[in-house]
Amino acid sequence: MGLAVAFWILAVIGILAALGVVLLRNVFRAALSLILCFIAIAGIYVTLHADFLAAVQILIYVGAISILIIIAIMLTREVQYGSPSNKLRIPAFIVSILFLGAVTFVMLNTRWQVSSLAPQEPTTSALAGKLFGAGGFILPVEIAALLLLAAIIGAIVLVREK
Amino acid sequence: MSIGLEHYLILSAVLFAIGLYGALAKRNAIIILMSIELMLNAVNITMVAFSRYIVPTLLTGQVFAIFIIVVAAAEATVGLAIIIAIYRNRETIDATEVNLMKW
Numbered sequence: 001m002g003l004a005v006a007f008w009i010l011a012v013i014g015i016l017a018a019l020g021v022v023l024l025r026n027v028f029r030a031a032l033s034l035i036l037c038f039i040a041i042a043g044i045y046v047t048l049h050a051d052f053l054a055a056v057q058i059l060i061y062v063g064a065i066s067i068l069i070i071i072a073i074m075l076t077r078e079v080q081y082g083s084p085s086n087k088l089r090i091p092a093f094i095v096s097i098l099f100l101g102a103v104t105f106v107m108l109n110t111r112w113q114v115s116s117l118a119p120q121e122p123t124t125s126a127l128a129g130k131l132f133g134a135g136g137f138i139l140p141v142e143i144a145a146l147l148l149l150a151a152i153i154g155a156i157v158l159v160r161e162k
Numbered sequence: 163m164s165i166g167l168e169h170y171l172i173l174s175a176v177l178f179a180i181g182l183y184g185a186l187a188k189r190n191a192i193i194i195l196m197s198i199e200l201m202l203n204a205v206n207i208t209m210v211a212f213s214r215y216i217v218p219t220l221l222t223g224q225v226f227a228i229f230i231i232v233v234a235a236a237e238a239t240v241g242l243a244i245i246i247a248i249y250r251n252r253e254t255i256d257a258t259e260v261n262l263m264k265w
Contacts, residue, residue: 007165011173018177018200022184027192034196037177041203048170048214050224053206060231065199065238072192072242076249078256085187086258092186100179107171112216114167119218130225137225144232151236158243 007047014040025082027073035066049119052127170211177204191245191255195238202234 017040020033038061045054073079120126130136177200184197206227213223249255 004165007169011169014173015176015180018180021193021196021200022180022188027190030193031196034199037200038203041207044170044173044207045210047165048210050210050214050227053210053224053227056228056231060235061199061203065235068238068242069192069196069199072245075246076192076255078190078192078249078254081190081256083193084189086189089187092183095186096179096183099182100175103175103178104172107175108168112167114215115218117218119214120221123221123224126221127224127228130221131228137229140229144229147236148232151239155239155243158240158247 003047006043010040010043010047013037014044027079027083028070030083031066031069031073034069035062038062038066049121049123051122052124167211167215170207170215174204174207174211177201177207189256189258191248191257191260192242194257195241195245198241199234199238202230202237206230 014037017033017037021030021037024030024033038057042054042057042062045051045057131141132138181197181200181204184200185194188194188197209223209227209230211223213221213227217223245255248260252260254260
């Protein structure tokens, strides 16, 4: 029961904040709204018994990516122009609604094989076993490290003064 | 009424549709990037929900979500660096005016 109440509150906050991202005129307020949406999604992870992912969501999205976005907004000085739409606004809206309708139809009409087992808690050590243990995801972890290194170097090269 | 898998799936579908609209309809490149982050988060919710309800003891969906977060962080870094580089060269980040490679 408490889980249901928490889910509904977080879902409403998350969807309203996501609407704020695309509807608010001020770019800076849209970024703050995005941060609120990230926090609500971290709460959604908690209701899904994914405690490690909730912490990762707070650390990486709320902590790092949002700061990056706000710094980019400040560096580009585009706040004065607001957040205008291009001339594809109506087709984009129609495409989004059609996508939402199709996906919702498919999701509601598929018979998911929901398991009745209790979820694993806490997940941190189990995830570490998955990521680093035998037969796990150790090769993707190494590739992810390489990807992050490439992204760091690429970002530095792109924004460096000539 | 209890919360099931469908609730999470529809929540993530709604968030994804909002992000899709923002990515298609906005002119500010930073807003487009924020919409893409929104879509990646919606996919993450789907991954974790499937992991929780279909295979509660395997955690594979959470591992996938971690990799999606890693790729999203790299994408945000490079994307914002590209936006700042474009702003430095062209004094605008309006996606409709950055049309040098448009035929």
